[in-house]
Amino acid sequence: MTAHxxxxxxxxxxxxxxxxxxxxxxxxxxxxxxxxxYVAMTRARRSLAVVTQGAHAFVEADSDCEMLRKIEVPRRSDLPEPGQYQLPDMGAVDLSFAGRLPETSPTLAAIAGAEVEDPVTLSPREGKWLILDAKGRVLGRMAGNWAPPEGTSLVSGKVGAVVRWRKSDNEEQYRTYIKREDWETILPELVFRKTVAARNL
Known part of the structure; x- marks a missing residue:
């Protein structure tokens, strides 16, 4: 994704x-x-790598952390079928979904136990796409206007990020439906591939 x-x-x-x-x-x-x-660098919790070809605009490669490599570009025939990637995006999910659930909802417990890189999948229910964990528990819901890329199927998904959302972040007219002051929301990272029928068109 972009640094912005x-x-x-x-x-x-x-x-x-x-x-x-x-x-x-x-x-x-x-x-x-x-x-x-600086914003881009400070997104990292454990490791940070800065890739450049030649001199970098802001980073001086003059320490033991510098690693020089010659990269061989793979042949197109050796690459897998191109996919469509959806990176963690707050605009793609219903950010207040968990905030509207009662304290006894199993979704809240599932979210609390979720970690980045955990596998997820999607399930259409009542016109909306739900985010499910490996045990089939609901972790969240995609935004109402979200849909998979046309002519594709989901081949993999994982928890890309977990963000904290607050009641005060929502527009005032919707706050009456929210049952808590803050909560966590799962942002999925998804990979789609064109279906066989779409490739043959």
Whole structure:
């Protein structure tokens, strides 16, 4: 995902790719790229890798942490069938779903036990897509307007991130339906592949 979209999220391992770090958006001051790079770096909990080809805009490769490698580009015929990836995205899920559940809901216990990288799957129910853990317990719900990419099927899913959401983060007219002040929400990371029928069209 982009560094902008990663704001507020954390991951055990972060890899920052090269390119575009010195680009200024309209109205930004000259230090904006450096601040954004700082945001990207501080998303990491356990390890951080910065990848570059040649000199990096902000990182001086002059320590024992530097690793030089020559990368062999794989042949296209050796690559797997291209997939469509959905990275953790707060806009793709119903952020207040768990906040509306009663304290006795098994979903709250399932969320409390979920960890990043745990496998998940999706199940359509009553016109909405539910996020399920490996035991079939509901972890959350995708946003009402979300749907899998057309002509694809889900081949893998995992917990990509866990974010804390608050009652005060919701619009005022919806707060009456919320039963707690804050809660955790699962953001899935999903991989889709084109179905055989779609590939043959």
């Amino acid at each position: 979209r990663a704001k507020g999220l954390e991951f055990d391992h972060v890899v920052i790719l090269n390119g575009g770090w010195q680009h200024l958006s309209k109205g930004e001051d000259g230090e904006a790229p450096r601040r954004l790079f």
